[in-house]
Amino acid sequence: MTGNRTRINSIVTAVLFCLLASFGARAQETGGEFLADLHDFRINNYLAVDAFYNFSTTGDTETLNRIVVAINKANDAMNSVIASTSGVLSSDQIEELNQSFDKFKSLMRSNINEVRDRGYPDLRLMADMADQALTMNTTATELYSVAQENSGAKADDRIESARSASVIMAQMMARYAARTHSSVSQTFQGANTEVPLDEQAKVFEDHLKNVSTGSPSGDLKTTLSDIFSKWQFIRNSYVNYNDNNVSFIIDRYSKGIINGLASAIELMSNNS
Numbered sequence: 001m002t003g004n005r006t007r008i009n010s011i012v013t014a015v016l017f018c019l020l021a022s023f024g025a026r027a028q029e030t031g032g033e034f035l036a037d038l039h040d041f042r043i044n045n046y047l048a049v050d051a052f053y054n055f056s057t058t059g060d061t062e063t064l065n066r067i068v069v070a071i072n073k074a075n076d077a078m079n080s081v082i083a084s085t086s087g088v089l090s091s092d093q094i095e096e097l098n099q100s101f102d103k104f105k106s107l108m109r110s111n112i113n114e115v116r117d118r119g120y121p122d123l124r125l126m127a128d129m130a131d132q133a134l135t136m137n138t139t140a141t142e143l144y145s146v147a148q149e150n151s152g153a154k155a156d157d158r159i160e161s162a163r164s165a166s167v168i169m170a171q172m173m174a175r176y177a178a179r180t181h182s183s184v185s186q187t188f189q190g191a192n193t194e195v196p197l198d199e200q201a202k203v204f205e206d207h208l209k210n211v212s213t214g215s216p217s218g219d220l221k222t223t224l225s226d227i228f229s230k231w232q233f234i235r236n237s238y239v240n241y242n243d244n245n246v247s248f249i250i251d252r253y254s255k256g257i258i259n260g261l262a263s264a265i266e267l268m269s270n271n272s
Contacts, residue, residue: 031151
């Protein structure tokens with residue numbers, strides 16, 4: 001027990017939320033790259049929230065590692081946004097998002113410590129983190145639209161649909177995890193303001209259909225076919241979200257869809 005606790009302490013202290021990366025190490029020059037970083041930022045923050053809801057009931061090191069990886073990827077994306085020379089957002093807009101992210105990371109750290117120290121989460125603190133995640137990602141989405149307009153570097157409709165589908169899937173996955181692993185509805189991320197899961201599922205499907213326009217072939221066709229298969233397997237779980245479903249399967253296939261969409265985006269970008 002002591003050894004396991006020491007390992008978790010080491011992970012949280014030495015790895016989680018490391019802010020020592022150089023902001024100037026990967027400054028990008030184009031609006032397209034800036035949009036890609038903002039997209040990665042949104043996705044990885046939702047992945048971190050999803051992992052935390054699982055961690056809140058297990059407290060295991062493997063799940064904590066998932067939080068660490070997601071937060072560190074979001075942090076890398078934020079660093080790239082800050083270091084950008086594209087000029088598509090003002091320094092004030094970027095700083096607003098960065099401060100929101102800092103608050104989110106602080107709340108995540110506090111929530112992890114609560115689970116680690118007490119063996120169960122503080123529901124009020126968990127709700128605060130969920131609310132902050134919603135606020136932060138709403139800001140990120142608004143800034144994505146602004147950056148898209150200012151850059152003049154809007155990707156083709158299929159890539160934008162794939163990114164939108166990824167964000168919706170990541171958000172649905174995090175919200176479903178909240179429903180599954182929390183006994184208090186207030187910790188259900190955005191429960192009072194967000195679109196219901198079944199409606200989000202329909203929007204996700206619309207984006208997915210748009211990604212498949214234009215008779216895709218080769219690796220892209222194979223990737224999209226795999227995404228559609230995974231979606232059909234878990235679709236009813238999101239549409240009928242009040243039914244009892246196997247959350248482990250939903251989480252696994254949702255992540256597979258997100259990874260598949262990332263591959264599809266890369267393939268489409270390389271062929272554009």
